[in-house]
Amino acid sequence: MPPIKRREFITIVGGSLAWPLAAYGQKKPMPVVGYLHFAEPNYVPTAADFLQGLNEAGFVAGQNVAVEYRWAEGRYDRLSAMAADLVGLKVDLIAAFGPPPAKAAKTATSAIPIVFEVGNDAVEAGLVDSLARPGGNATGLSILFVQLTPKRLELLCELIPGARTIALLVNPNSPTAEPSLRGAPEAAQAKGAQLLVLKAVNEKEIDAAFDTAVASKADGLIVAADPFFDTRRVQLVAAAARAKVPTVYFEHEFSNAGGLMSYGPSLASVYRRMGIYAGKILRGERPAELPVEQPTTFQMVINLKTARELGITVPPKLLFTADVVIE
Structure with a gap:
């Protein structure tokens, strides 16, 4: 399998100021980073890429920085207590992965710096005043996952010419649900198709959603960008294969899994950039003056093996424009 290309991110506006140490009192000999994630502890790719970014910024876990991990194991209702716990520990920074952890961290503290990764609009989510000048204690990456639903629908229609019904799977309990729907009905209509919205908040409902897609004779399905779906990657790919429904996902690891x-943007690059940003703040830069980064390039990955199993002939144009083709 060809190596996945890492995508770089650029800041919108440069510039930073020193973060006043007095705001946090006496600095500990070794700074502590609170790591707040919605997934299970075995969701290691996030941690590895984040730690790589920290390393690039000059911080090595266990040597000159400590990391306190908090995993919500897919239960959003645990995030508020976990964020409060990290605040109680007086960590030097909180790294929040996904919209719900970011919101929980932002609610828990207005003093401790926060580095976030969100798939929706960070301004709309109330995390920052603006992308160029966040203006508070939080900054990070807004990776536009949810805004790309119309583009994924367009690609699916190129892959399945003449598609008449396109299903869109969303998690109604997530803040990404409503933004993921924006523009999708219009995009489907422009392609002469109708949009079928399916919902899932747990593993059982994921399987049921694919059953509904089959019963509704959906020509294809789009999985909306959502932290919960990201942690259920293997199940989603297996459900699509079982149902024989051509499915488009929001991150290349889904294609790697079949x-x-x-x-969408490369999550590995996103997490690495989060680590670099965390390092900058630990060295004294102010989150209020560190612009929220956004992706400038996106990866399209096509799994030809899966296409053959589904009896799909991928149009040459898509193969030519794909960043990665998995044989």
Whole structure:
């Protein structure tokens, strides 16, 4: 399998100021980073890439920085207590992965710096005043996952010419649900198709959603960007294969796991950039003056093996424009 290309991110506006140490009192001999994630402890890719970014910024876990991990194991209702716990420990920084952890951290503290990764609009989510000048204690990456639903629908229609019904799977309990729907009905209509919205908040409902897609004779399905779905990657790919429904995902790891197609920024690069940003803040830069970064390029990955199993001939144009083709 060809190596996945790492995508770089650029800041919107440069510039930073020193963060006043007095705001946090006496600095500990070794700074402590609170790591707040919605997934299970075995969700290691996030941690590895984040730690790589920290290393690039000059911080090595266990040597000159400590990391306190908090895993919500897919239960959003645990995030508020976990964020409060990290605040109680007086960590030097909180790294929040996904919209719900970011919101929980932001609610828990207005003093401790926060580095976040969100798939929706960070301004709309109330995390920052603006992308260029966040203006508070939080900054990070807004990776536009949810805004790309119309593009994924367009790609699916190119892959399945003449598609008449396109299903969109969302998690109604997530703040990403409503933004993921924006523009999707219009995009489907422009392609001569209708949009079928399916919902899932747990493993059982994921399988049921694919059963509904089959019963509704959906020509294809799009998995909306959502932290919960990211942690259920294997189940989603298996459900799509069982149902024989051509499915487009929001991150290349789905295609690596056997998913037909994915389109979106590289999460590995996102997590690495989070680590670099965390390092900058630990060295004294102010989150209020560190611009929120956004992706400038996106990866399209096509799994030809899966396409063959589904009896799909991928159009040459898609193969030519794909960043990665998995044989």
